[in-house]
Amino acid sequence: MRIVISEFMDEAAVERLRARHEVLYDPALADEAQRLHAIAGEADALIVRNRTQVRGDLVAALARCRIVGRLGVGLDNIDVAACEARGIRVAPATGANALSVAEYVIGTAMLLLRGVYLSTEQVAAGTWPRAALSNGRELNGKTLGLVGFGSIGQLTARLARALGMQVVAYDAMLAADAPAFSASGVQPMALEPLLAAADVVSLHLPLVASTRGLMHAERIAAMKPGAVLVNTSRGGIVDEAGLARALREGRLGGAALDVFDTEPLPAQEHFAGCPNLVLTPHVAGVTRESNERVSDVIATLVLEALH
Template sequence: MKIVICEFMDEASVKDLQRRFDVVYDPQLVDKPQELMRELADAMALIVRNRTQVRGELLAAGPQLKVVGRLGVGLDNIDVAACEARGVAVIPATGANALAVAEYVISTAMVLLRGAYLSSGAVGAGKWPRALLSEGRESAGKTLGIVGFGGIGRLAAKLARSLGMRVIGYDPMLDADAPAWRESGATCCSLDGLLREADVVTLHVPLTDATHKLLDAARIGMMKPGAVLINTARGGIVDEAALAEALREGRLGGAALDVFEHEPLAAGSVLADVPNLILTPHIAGVTRESNERVSAMIAELVAGRLLGTTTTEHSCQHLALPT
């Protein structure tokens, strides 16, 4: 049985699969579409990250496919309905990178609130902006607003509360009396209410028609003066031009974007040279540890699907995150 892995995967998990299957592993295969389609002709499984577009011609190139493993959780690069129609299972690494994303959110929020870590060049050049950098803010006592209160949002809430932050959340899929709010110590509120109250807003929702530009110019305008915005969810949820304008005008205290409407960003993007803006290349969920967890989970689940020996429930328990 043949497995094609066309984006990077932890080496130990690749070797584990190679012991049991015929494995084609090339992290650059995603950028060689014709070669990828040729390899899929007799493949029973495909393992991808977020760049491979599993739809249309690519999906048709794999007539024997039984399973697509996603080294991550977002499925917007996979035509799930088309896979289901063909009987192809789609398996994400649910929960395996949640801690990495939650830590990114909290650490980045602290950097942006404090505002003291982006002036190394000036200090190294002999300037001494001590007065300017003495206006930073502490995290304790601030309000974190979490949009989308799933696994990552709840982990972020736990970390934030350990710092003395108040947590509020919005999630249309959760009732106001759902146990998750009480168990996490968070308060359920409306989206607009959250934007008006939160000192830090973090997004954890999928990209859908309903969430496309969910934070447009109007909603960004609702945010507290000096508030911080963090998006590790999906590009397109934030109106990038509106965010850049709010930062340039000093209406927001800072922002961090790990995801973008078009990846990679083009030279001359509206986000270039924007003050108090941290840009990272879609790596919030990727650390050494999370890559090991994600890769091991998907290797186990894909192998189990092909061999009929394991279940999703078993794997998630086996690779449970620390509490």
């Protein structure tokens, strides 16, 4: 049987697959849709990350495919219903990159609240901006507001509470008495009060019709003055231009965006010169360790599906 891998995967997991099946491993395929479509008909399994668009003509070309393995958890690049209608199982690596995302959230929240870590050039040049950088804030005692309280949100809450944060959470899919809240020591809260109360707001949502544009300019304006926003979930949830304006106007204390409405992100004038802004290229869930875990999980699921 033949396995096609269109984006990067841990080599040890690729070798596990090669030991049992023919494998075409070419991370460039994600950007070569025509070539991918041409070979899709020979694939018994397809393994992707977030850039390969498994929909439309590509799904139609998967004539004998049994499984699409997703090296991650988000499924907005995969037409799950169309795959299932053709008898193709869609298998995400649920939970395998949760720790990487949770650590990213906590790490960037600390960086943004403290606000001192971009002074290297000034200090090295002989400037001594000690007075200007002496008003940073500690994480301990602050309130973390989680918008979305699935497995990643719950793990982020545990890390935050271990550092002395208070944690509140909003999840449209969970009742206020859901065991997830009490088990994590997290207070459930409606979205608007959460935004007004949280010193750090972290988004953990899928991109669906009800979440697209959820953090529009008015909601960003309703956040606690000086709060910071972290988005590791999906682009399209945050109004990027509205966020940039809030940073420039000093209404927000900082922001970290790992995901964008268009990826790769083209040059954006509205981000130029924004204070206390961290932009990363969709890597919150990608570390050496998480890549090993995610790849191993998907290799196992693919091998099970092919036997």
